[in-house]
Amino acid sequence: MARVSFREQVLQVREDAILASVNRLLADKGFDLMTVDEVVADVGIAKASLYKHFTSKEELAAAAMVRVLERALAELARLREQPGPPTGPQARPVDQLMAVARWTMQVQLAGQMPSLPAQNSSLRAALIAHKVYMDRLMQLSDELGEWIEAAQAAGQLRPDLPPEVVLYTLFARACDPVLGLLKAGGQYSDEEIIEILLLSCFGGLATPEPAPEAKRKVG
Amino acid sequence: MARVSFREQVLQVREDAILASVNRLLADKGFDLMTVDEVVADVGIAKASLYKHFTSKEELAAAAMVRVLERALAELARLREQPGPPTGPQARPVDQLMAVARWTMQVQLAGQMPSLPAQNSSLRAALIAHKVYMDRLMQLSDELGEWIEAAQAAGQLRPDLPPEVVLYTLFARACDPVLGLLKAGGQYSDEEIIEILLLSCFGGLATPEPAPEAKRKVG
DNA sequence: GTCTATAGAAAGATAGAC
Protein backbone atom coordinates (compact mmCIF):
# COMPACT_ATOMS: atom_id res chain seq x y z
CA MET A 1 0.00 0.00 0.00
CA ALA A 2 2.86 2.33 0.71
CA ARG A 3 4.31 1.66 -2.71
CA VAL A 4 1.03 2.28 -4.43
CA SER A 5 0.56 5.47 -2.49
CA PHE A 6 4.01 6.60 -3.53
CA ARG A 7 3.26 5.96 -7.17
CA GLU A 8 0.01 7.77 -6.88
CA GLN A 9 1.81 10.64 -5.29
CA VAL A 10 4.21 10.86 -8.22
CA LEU A 11 1.29 10.91 -10.60
CA GLN A 12 -0.39 13.53 -8.51
CA VAL A 13 2.68 15.72 -8.70
CA ARG A 14 2.83 15.36 -12.44
CA GLU A 15 -0.83 16.16 -12.83
CA ASP A 16 -0.32 19.20 -10.67
CA ALA A 17 2.50 20.33 -12.92
CA ILE A 18 0.26 19.86 -15.93
CA LEU A 19 -2.55 21.83 -14.34
CA ALA A 20 -0.20 24.61 -13.35
CA SER A 21 0.84 25.01 -16.96
CA VAL A 22 -2.72 24.79 -18.17
CA ASN A 23 -3.75 27.36 -15.63
CA ARG A 24 -1.11 29.81 -16.76
CA LEU A 25 -1.79 29.25 -20.45
CA LEU A 26 -5.52 29.63 -19.92
CA ALA A 27 -4.88 32.91 -18.17
CA ASP A 28 -2.59 34.08 -20.92
CA LYS A 29 -4.33 32.99 -24.09
CA GLY A 30 -7.69 31.58 -23.20
CA PHE A 31 -9.09 28.19 -24.02
CA ASP A 32 -9.45 28.51 -27.76
CA LEU A 33 -5.94 29.77 -28.37
CA MET A 34 -4.28 27.41 -25.95
CA THR A 35 -3.02 24.33 -27.75
CA VAL A 36 -2.28 20.96 -26.27
CA ASP A 37 1.12 21.06 -27.92
CA GLU A 38 1.98 24.18 -25.96
CA VAL A 39 0.92 22.51 -22.76
CA VAL A 40 3.07 19.45 -23.27
CA ALA A 41 5.99 21.58 -24.41
CA ASP A 42 5.65 23.64 -21.26
CA VAL A 43 5.43 20.64 -18.96
CA GLY A 44 8.07 18.71 -20.86
CA ILE A 45 6.14 15.53 -21.56
CA ALA A 46 4.78 13.89 -24.67
CA LYS A 47 1.30 14.58 -25.89
CA ALA A 48 0.24 10.96 -25.60
CA SER A 49 1.29 10.98 -21.97
CA LEU A 50 -0.93 13.91 -21.26
CA TYR A 51 -3.86 12.14 -22.84
CA LYS A 52 -3.34 9.27 -20.39
CA HIS A 53 -4.10 11.72 -17.60
CA PHE A 54 -6.82 13.80 -19.23
CA THR A 55 -9.08 12.47 -21.91
CA SER A 56 -9.58 15.72 -23.80
CA LYS A 57 -8.65 19.36 -23.97
CA GLU A 58 -11.96 20.25 -22.37
CA GLU A 59 -11.30 17.90 -19.48
CA LEU A 60 -7.96 19.61 -19.05
CA ALA A 61 -9.53 23.02 -18.78
CA ALA A 62 -12.22 21.74 -16.46
CA ALA A 63 -9.61 20.31 -14.12
CA ALA A 64 -7.79 23.63 -14.07
CA MET A 65 -11.04 25.41 -13.29
CA VAL A 66 -11.79 22.99 -10.48
CA ARG A 67 -8.41 23.78 -9.00
CA VAL A 68 -9.15 27.49 -9.08
CA LEU A 69 -12.60 27.02 -7.61
CA GLU A 70 -11.16 25.00 -4.77
CA ARG A 71 -8.63 27.69 -4.09
CA ALA A 72 -11.43 30.20 -3.99
CA LEU A 73 -13.33 28.02 -1.52
CA ALA A 74 -10.21 27.80 0.60
CA GLU A 75 -9.90 31.56 0.52
CA LEU A 76 -13.49 31.91 1.67
CA ALA A 77 -12.79 29.57 4.55
CA ARG A 78 -9.72 31.57 5.43
CA LEU A 79 -11.70 34.80 5.40
CA ARG A 80 -14.32 33.28 7.61
CA GLU A 81 -11.78 32.33 10.25
CA GLN A 82 -9.95 35.61 10.11
CA PRO A 83 -12.87 37.96 9.72
CA GLY A 84 -11.44 41.42 10.14
CA PRO A 85 -8.25 43.44 10.01
CA PRO A 86 -6.56 43.63 13.40
CA THR A 87 -7.00 47.38 13.56
CA GLY A 88 -9.96 49.37 12.40
CA PRO A 89 -13.65 48.73 12.77
CA GLN A 90 -15.20 45.33 12.98
CA ALA A 91 -15.43 43.45 9.67
CA ARG A 92 -18.84 43.60 8.06
CA PRO A 93 -20.30 41.09 5.57
CA VAL A 94 -19.69 43.53 2.76
CA ASP A 95 -16.04 43.68 3.76
CA GLN A 96 -15.84 39.94 3.33
CA LEU A 97 -17.24 40.29 -0.18
CA MET A 98 -14.73 43.00 -0.96
CA ALA A 99 -11.97 40.78 0.35
CA VAL A 100 -13.08 38.04 -2.02
CA ALA A 101 -13.08 40.45 -4.93
CA ARG A 102 -9.66 41.66 -3.89
CA TRP A 103 -8.38 38.11 -3.88
CA THR A 104 -9.73 37.32 -7.35
CA MET A 105 -8.13 40.47 -8.71
CA GLN A 106 -4.82 39.56 -7.14
CA VAL A 107 -5.00 36.17 -8.78
CA GLN A 108 -5.79 37.73 -12.13
CA LEU A 109 -2.99 40.27 -11.90
CA ALA A 110 -0.63 37.44 -11.02
CA GLY A 111 -1.55 35.83 -14.32
CA GLN A 112 -3.16 32.87 -12.63
CA MET A 113 -6.83 33.37 -13.35
CA PRO A 114 -7.87 31.14 -16.24
CA SER A 115 -10.31 32.94 -18.46
CA LEU A 116 -12.89 30.86 -20.23
CA PRO A 117 -14.95 32.11 -23.14
CA ALA A 118 -18.30 33.31 -21.92
CA GLN A 119 -19.66 32.50 -25.35
CA ASN A 120 -20.93 29.34 -26.83
CA SER A 121 -18.23 26.78 -27.34
CA SER A 122 -17.45 23.13 -26.99
CA LEU A 123 -16.15 23.99 -23.57
CA ARG A 124 -19.45 25.20 -22.18
CA ALA A 125 -21.18 21.90 -22.77
CA ALA A 126 -18.23 19.99 -21.34
CA LEU A 127 -18.21 22.11 -18.20
CA ILE A 128 -21.94 21.81 -17.63
CA ALA A 129 -21.60 18.05 -17.92
CA HIS A 130 -18.60 17.99 -15.58
CA LYS A 131 -19.91 16.91 -12.20
CA VAL A 132 -16.99 18.00 -10.04
CA TYR A 133 -16.76 21.38 -11.72
CA MET A 134 -20.46 22.02 -11.32
CA ASP A 135 -20.34 20.88 -7.71
CA ARG A 136 -17.56 23.29 -6.80
CA LEU A 137 -19.21 26.10 -8.72
CA MET A 138 -22.49 25.55 -6.93
CA GLN A 139 -20.80 25.38 -3.57
CA LEU A 140 -18.95 28.61 -4.21
CA SER A 141 -22.13 30.27 -5.40
CA ASP A 142 -23.99 29.10 -2.31
CA GLU A 143 -21.36 30.33 0.09
CA LEU A 144 -21.07 33.68 -1.62
CA GLY A 145 -24.84 33.87 -1.78
CA GLU A 146 -25.04 33.60 1.99
CA TRP A 147 -22.61 36.44 2.44
CA ILE A 148 -24.50 38.52 -0.07
CA GLU A 149 -27.77 37.98 1.70
CA ALA A 150 -26.18 38.77 5.01
CA ALA A 151 -24.71 41.96 3.63
CA GLN A 152 -28.00 42.93 2.13
CA ALA A 153 -29.87 42.18 5.34
CA ALA A 154 -27.39 44.44 7.12
CA GLY A 155 -28.13 47.22 4.67
CA GLN A 156 -24.63 47.20 3.25
CA LEU A 157 -25.59 46.33 -0.32
CA ARG A 158 -28.12 48.15 -2.46
CA PRO A 159 -31.48 46.61 -1.67
CA ASP A 160 -32.65 47.20 -5.23
CA LEU A 161 -29.97 44.93 -6.68
CA PRO A 162 -31.00 41.26 -6.81
CA PRO A 163 -28.50 39.00 -4.99
CA GLU A 164 -28.07 37.18 -8.28
CA VAL A 165 -26.70 40.31 -9.87
CA VAL A 166 -24.20 40.84 -7.09
CA LEU A 167 -23.02 37.25 -7.42
CA TYR A 168 -22.61 37.45 -11.19
CA THR A 169 -20.85 40.77 -10.88
CA LEU A 170 -18.33 39.32 -8.46
CA PHE A 171 -17.63 36.45 -10.83
CA ALA A 172 -17.33 38.83 -13.75
CA ARG A 173 -14.92 41.14 -11.95
CA ALA A 174 -12.61 38.14 -11.51
CA CYS A 175 -11.93 38.25 -15.24
CA ASP A 176 -12.53 41.92 -15.91
CA PRO A 177 -10.46 43.15 -18.86
CA VAL A 178 -10.10 46.53 -17.17
CA LEU A 179 -7.43 45.05 -14.93
CA GLY A 180 -5.33 44.06 -17.90
CA LEU A 181 -5.78 47.44 -19.56
CA LEU A 182 -4.67 49.31 -16.47
CA LYS A 183 -1.74 47.00 -15.94
CA ALA A 184 -0.71 47.45 -19.57
CA GLY A 185 -0.83 51.19 -19.04
CA GLY A 186 1.92 50.77 -16.49
CA GLN A 187 0.79 53.81 -14.55
CA TYR A 188 -0.40 52.10 -11.41
CA SER A 189 0.92 49.41 -9.14
CA ASP A 190 -1.03 46.21 -8.74
CA GLU A 191 -2.24 47.33 -5.34
CA GLU A 192 -3.44 50.66 -6.70
CA ILE A 193 -5.27 48.95 -9.55
CA ILE A 194 -7.06 46.66 -7.14
CA GLU A 195 -8.12 49.44 -4.80
CA ILE A 196 -9.32 51.59 -7.67
CA LEU A 197 -11.41 48.81 -9.12
CA LEU A 198 -12.81 47.83 -5.76
CA LEU A 199 -13.94 51.40 -5.38
CA SER A 200 -15.50 51.53 -8.82
CA CYS A 201 -17.19 48.17 -8.33
CA PHE A 202 -18.64 48.64 -4.85
CA GLY A 203 -18.84 52.40 -4.78
CA GLY A 204 -19.81 52.95 -8.39
CA LEU A 205 -18.52 55.37 -10.98
CA ALA A 206 -20.81 58.18 -9.97
CA THR A 207 -20.61 60.36 -6.92
CA PRO A 208 -22.82 59.01 -4.15
CA GLU A 209 -26.28 60.51 -4.17
CA PRO A 210 -27.32 62.86 -1.38
CA ALA A 211 -28.02 61.31 1.99
CA PRO A 212 -30.84 58.75 2.06
CA GLU A 213 -33.25 60.87 4.07
CA ALA A 214 -33.05 63.54 1.39
CA LYS A 215 -33.98 60.83 -1.09
CA ARG A 216 -37.38 60.21 0.42
CA LYS A 217 -37.11 56.43 0.81
CA VAL A 218 -39.70 54.59 -1.17
CA GLY A 219 -39.81 51.38 0.88
CA MET B 1 -19.56 57.78 -63.77
CA ALA B 2 -23.13 56.86 -62.96
CA ARG B 3 -22.53 53.30 -64.00
CA VAL B 4 -19.39 52.99 -61.98
CA SER B 5 -21.17 54.47 -59.03
CA PHE B 6 -23.93 51.94 -59.43
CA ARG B 7 -21.51 49.06 -59.51
CA GLU B 8 -19.77 50.36 -56.48
CA GLN B 9 -23.11 50.63 -54.78
CA VAL B 10 -23.83 46.97 -55.47
CA LEU B 11 -20.48 46.02 -54.01
CA GLN B 12 -21.15 48.20 -51.02
CA VAL B 13 -24.42 46.45 -50.41
CA ARG B 14 -22.78 43.08 -50.60
CA GLU B 15 -20.02 44.09 -48.26
CA ASP B 16 -22.62 45.38 -45.87
CA ALA B 17 -24.38 42.03 -45.97
CA ILE B 18 -21.09 40.32 -45.24
CA LEU B 19 -20.34 42.59 -42.35
CA ALA B 20 -23.80 42.14 -40.92
CA SER B 21 -23.24 38.40 -40.82
CA VAL B 22 -19.78 38.80 -39.41
CA ASN B 23 -21.13 41.12 -36.79
CA ARG B 24 -23.77 38.67 -35.67
CA LEU B 25 -21.39 35.72 -35.67
CA LEU B 26 -18.78 37.66 -33.74
CA ALA B 27 -21.40 38.50 -31.16
CA ASP B 28 -22.55 34.92 -30.98
CA LYS B 29 -19.32 32.91 -31.01
CA GLY B 30 -16.43 35.31 -30.87
CA PHE B 31 -13.54 35.64 -33.26
CA ASP B 32 -11.78 32.36 -32.63
CA LEU B 33 -14.84 30.19 -33.01
CA MET B 34 -16.26 32.05 -35.98
CA THR B 35 -15.20 30.35 -39.20
CA VAL B 36 -15.06 31.88 -42.63
CA ASP B 37 -17.13 28.97 -43.91
CA GLU B 38 -19.94 29.95 -41.60
CA VAL B 39 -19.80 33.51 -42.81
CA VAL B 40 -20.03 32.62 -46.48
CA ALA B 41 -22.76 30.08 -45.78
CA ASP B 42 -24.70 32.74 -43.95
CA VAL B 43 -24.26 35.34 -46.66
CA GLY B 44 -24.77 32.85 -49.45
CA ILE B 45 -21.59 33.47 -51.43
CA ALA B 46 -18.48 31.46 -52.15
CA LYS B 47 -15.48 31.69 -49.94
CA ALA B 48 -13.22 32.90 -52.71
CA SER B 49 -15.63 35.74 -53.34
CA LEU B 50 -15.38 36.88 -49.78
CA TYR B 51 -11.61 36.93 -50.01
CA LYS B 52 -11.89 39.34 -52.93
CA HIS B 53 -13.51 41.81 -50.56
CA PHE B 54 -11.49 41.14 -47.42
CA THR B 55 -7.97 39.86 -47.48
CA SER B 56 -8.11 37.87 -44.25
CA LYS B 57 -10.30 36.82 -41.39
CA GLU B 58 -8.69 39.47 -39.22
CA GLU B 59 -9.49 42.14 -41.79
CA LEU B 60 -13.07 40.93 -41.72
CA ALA B 61 -13.33 41.30 -37.98
CA ALA B 62 -11.65 44.69 -38.10
CA ALA B 63 -14.18 45.92 -40.65
CA ALA B 64 -17.01 44.75 -38.45
CA MET B 65 -15.49 46.51 -35.49
CA VAL B 66 -15.09 49.70 -37.49
CA ARG B 67 -18.77 49.53 -38.32
CA VAL B 68 -19.68 49.23 -34.67
CA LEU B 69 -17.36 52.04 -33.67
CA GLU B 70 -18.90 54.29 -36.27
CA ARG B 71 -22.35 53.47 -34.98
CA ALA B 72 -21.18 54.36 -31.53
CA LEU B 73 -19.83 57.66 -32.80
CA ALA B 74 -23.15 58.32 -34.48
CA GLU B 75 -24.92 57.58 -31.22
CA LEU B 76 -22.69 60.04 -29.41
CA ALA B 77 -23.53 62.69 -31.97
CA ARG B 78 -27.20 61.94 -31.56
CA LEU B 79 -26.95 62.25 -27.80
CA ARG B 80 -25.17 65.55 -28.16
CA GLU B 81 -27.93 67.00 -30.27
CA GLN B 82 -30.71 65.65 -28.11
CA PRO B 83 -29.20 66.15 -24.70
CA GLY B 84 -31.99 65.44 -22.28
CA PRO B 85 -35.31 63.73 -21.86
CA PRO B 86 -38.23 66.05 -22.64
CA THR B 87 -39.48 65.79 -19.08
CA GLY B 88 -37.45 65.67 -15.94
CA PRO B 89 -34.40 67.59 -14.90
CA GLN B 90 -31.83 68.94 -17.27
CA ALA B 91 -29.42 66.36 -18.68
CA ARG B 92 -26.04 66.32 -16.96
CA PRO B 93 -22.76 65.06 -18.42
CA VAL B 94 -23.03 61.92 -16.34
CA ASP B 95 -26.46 61.30 -17.84
CA GLN B 96 -24.86 61.35 -21.26
CA LEU B 97 -22.38 58.74 -20.13
CA MET B 98 -25.16 56.61 -18.75
CA ALA B 99 -27.02 56.97 -22.02
CA VAL B 100 -23.97 55.69 -23.86
CA ALA B 101 -23.69 52.73 -21.52
CA ARG B 102 -27.38 52.06 -21.99
CA TRP B 103 -26.94 52.07 -25.75
CA THR B 104 -24.03 49.61 -25.68
CA MET B 105 -26.01 47.28 -23.47
CA GLN B 106 -28.97 47.45 -25.80
CA VAL B 107 -26.71 46.54 -28.68
CA GLN B 108 -25.28 43.63 -26.75
CA LEU B 109 -28.67 42.31 -25.69
CA ALA B 110 -29.78 42.54 -29.30
CA GLY B 111 -26.94 40.19 -30.19
CA GLN B 112 -25.17 42.80 -32.23
CA MET B 113 -22.11 43.59 -30.16
CA PRO B 114 -19.11 41.73 -31.55
CA SER B 115 -16.94 40.48 -28.75
CA LEU B 116 -13.26 40.24 -29.42
CA PRO B 117 -10.87 38.29 -27.23
CA ALA B 118 -9.25 40.61 -24.72
CA GLN B 119 -6.32 38.23 -24.70
CA ASN B 120 -3.34 37.88 -26.91
CA SER B 121 -4.22 36.66 -30.35
CA SER B 122 -3.47 37.16 -33.98
CA LEU B 123 -6.37 39.58 -33.96
CA ARG B 124 -4.83 42.00 -31.53
CA ALA B 125 -1.81 42.66 -33.70
CA ALA B 126 -3.99 43.01 -36.78
CA LEU B 127 -6.24 45.54 -35.04
CA ILE B 128 -3.38 47.61 -33.73
CA ALA B 129 -1.96 47.76 -37.25
CA HIS B 130 -5.36 48.64 -38.72
CA LYS B 131 -5.33 52.38 -39.32
CA VAL B 132 -9.06 52.97 -39.72
CA TYR B 133 -9.91 50.87 -36.69
CA MET B 134 -7.38 52.66 -34.54
CA ASP B 135 -8.57 56.02 -35.81
CA ARG B 136 -12.19 55.35 -34.90
CA LEU B 137 -11.21 53.89 -31.57
CA MET B 138 -9.13 56.95 -30.74
CA GLN B 139 -11.89 59.29 -31.81
CA LEU B 140 -14.42 57.49 -29.67
CA SER B 141 -12.04 57.50 -26.72
CA ASP B 142 -11.42 61.20 -27.15
CA GLU B 143 -15.07 62.10 -27.32
CA LEU B 144 -15.94 59.97 -24.33
CA GLY B 145 -12.94 61.37 -22.51
CA GLU B 146 -14.31 64.87 -22.89
CA TRP B 147 -17.62 63.85 -21.42
CA ILE B 148 -15.89 62.08 -18.58
CA GLU B 149 -13.82 65.10 -17.74
CA ALA B 150 -16.86 67.33 -17.91
CA ALA B 151 -18.76 65.02 -15.61
CA GLN B 152 -15.89 64.88 -13.20
CA ALA B 153 -15.48 68.66 -13.27
CA ALA B 154 -19.16 68.92 -12.41
CA GLY B 155 -18.68 66.61 -9.44
CA GLN B 156 -20.83 63.87 -10.89
CA LEU B 157 -18.15 61.19 -11.05
CA ARG B 158 -15.96 60.06 -8.20
CA PRO B 159 -12.97 62.39 -8.18
CA ASP B 160 -10.71 59.59 -6.94
CA LEU B 161 -11.30 57.49 -10.05
CA PRO B 162 -8.89 58.33 -12.89
CA PRO B 163 -10.75 59.25 -16.11
CA GLU B 164 -8.91 56.38 -17.76
CA VAL B 165 -10.61 53.94 -15.44
CA VAL B 166 -14.04 55.33 -16.23
CA LEU B 167 -13.35 55.04 -19.95
CA TYR B 168 -12.11 51.47 -19.73
CA THR B 169 -15.04 50.55 -17.54
CA LEU B 170 -17.52 51.88 -20.07
CA PHE B 171 -15.84 49.87 -22.82
CA ALA B 172 -15.80 46.78 -20.64
CA ARG B 173 -19.48 47.06 -19.73
CA ALA B 174 -20.26 46.94 -23.43
CA CYS B 175 -19.24 43.28 -23.42
CA ASP B 176 -19.98 42.40 -19.83
CA PRO B 177 -20.86 38.72 -19.45
CA VAL B 178 -23.29 39.62 -16.67
CA LEU B 179 -25.79 40.74 -19.29
CA GLY B 180 -25.77 37.34 -20.92
CA LEU B 181 -26.08 35.55 -17.59
CA LEU B 182 -29.09 37.60 -16.56
CA LYS B 183 -30.70 37.20 -19.94
CA ALA B 184 -30.13 33.45 -19.79
CA GLY B 185 -31.83 33.43 -16.39
CA GLY B 186 -34.96 34.65 -18.11
CA GLN B 187 -36.17 36.40 -15.01
CA TYR B 188 -35.87 39.97 -16.22
CA SER B 189 -36.77 41.85 -19.34
CA ASP B 190 -34.06 43.47 -21.39
CA GLU B 191 -35.04 46.88 -20.04
CA GLU B 192 -34.87 45.68 -16.46
CA ILE B 193 -31.47 44.12 -17.03
CA ILE B 194 -30.13 47.34 -18.43
CA GLU B 195 -31.45 49.50 -15.62
CA ILE B 196 -30.14 47.10 -12.99
CA LEU B 197 -26.68 47.06 -14.51
CA LEU B 198 -26.62 50.81 -14.98
CA LEU B 199 -27.37 51.11 -11.29
CA SER B 200 -24.67 48.64 -10.30
CA CYS B 201 -22.15 50.26 -12.61
CA PHE B 202 -22.68 53.92 -11.77
CA GLY B 203 -24.13 53.55 -8.30
CA GLY B 204 -22.01 50.59 -7.17
CA LEU B 205 -22.92 47.40 -5.41
CA ALA B 206 -22.69 48.86 -1.94
CA THR B 207 -25.09 51.18 -0.24
CA PRO B 208 -23.93 54.76 -0.63
CA GLU B 209 -21.83 55.89 2.28
CA PRO B 210 -23.23 58.48 4.62
CA ALA B 211 -22.56 62.05 3.66
CA PRO B 212 -18.83 62.81 3.60
CA GLU B 213 -18.76 64.97 6.72
CA ALA B 214 -20.52 62.24 8.73
CA LYS B 215 -18.01 59.61 7.69
CA ARG B 216 -15.39 60.27 10.36
CA LYS B 217 -12.52 58.78 8.45
CA VAL B 218 -10.61 56.06 10.24
CA GLY B 219 -7.23 56.68 8.67
C1' DG C 1 -15.86 39.15 -59.33
C1' DT C 2 -17.95 34.79 -58.69
C1' DC C 3 -17.67 30.12 -58.67
C1' DT C 4 -15.57 24.92 -57.75
C1' DA C 5 -11.90 22.54 -56.21
C1' DT C 6 -7.87 22.18 -53.63
C1' DA C 7 -3.62 23.36 -51.48
C1' DG C 8 -1.31 23.99 -47.01
C1' DA C 9 -1.08 24.30 -42.19
C1' DA C 10 -2.55 23.57 -37.57
C1' DA C 11 -4.46 21.14 -33.92
C1' DG C 12 -6.93 17.33 -31.38
C1' DA C 13 -6.46 12.69 -30.67
C1' DT C 14 -4.43 7.89 -31.17
C1' DA C 15 -1.40 3.54 -32.50
C1' DG C 16 2.02 0.82 -31.15
C1' DA C 17 6.77 0.02 -29.43
C1' DC C 18 9.13 -0.03 -25.03
Next chain:
DNA sequence: GTCTATCTTTCTATAGAC
Protein backbone atom coordinates in the same frame (compact mmCIF):
# COMPACT_ATOMS: atom_id res chain seq x y z
C1' DG D 1 2.79 5.33 -18.42
C1' DT D 2 5.86 7.42 -21.54
C1' DC D 3 7.62 7.95 -25.84
C1' DT D 4 7.78 8.73 -31.38
C1' DA D 5 5.26 8.86 -35.28
C1' DT D 6 0.98 9.31 -37.49
C1' DC D 7 -3.97 9.81 -38.41
C1' DT D 8 -7.98 12.74 -39.09
C1' DT D 9 -10.36 16.75 -39.12
C1' DT D 10 -10.88 21.46 -39.51
C1' DC D 11 -9.82 25.78 -41.10
C1' DT D 12 -7.52 29.64 -43.62
C1' DA D 13 -6.33 30.86 -47.94
C1' DT D 14 -5.65 30.41 -53.03
C1' DA D 15 -5.59 28.53 -58.09
C1' DG D 16 -7.82 28.58 -62.11
C1' DA D 17 -12.00 28.25 -65.07
C1' DC D 18 -15.76 31.28 -66.53
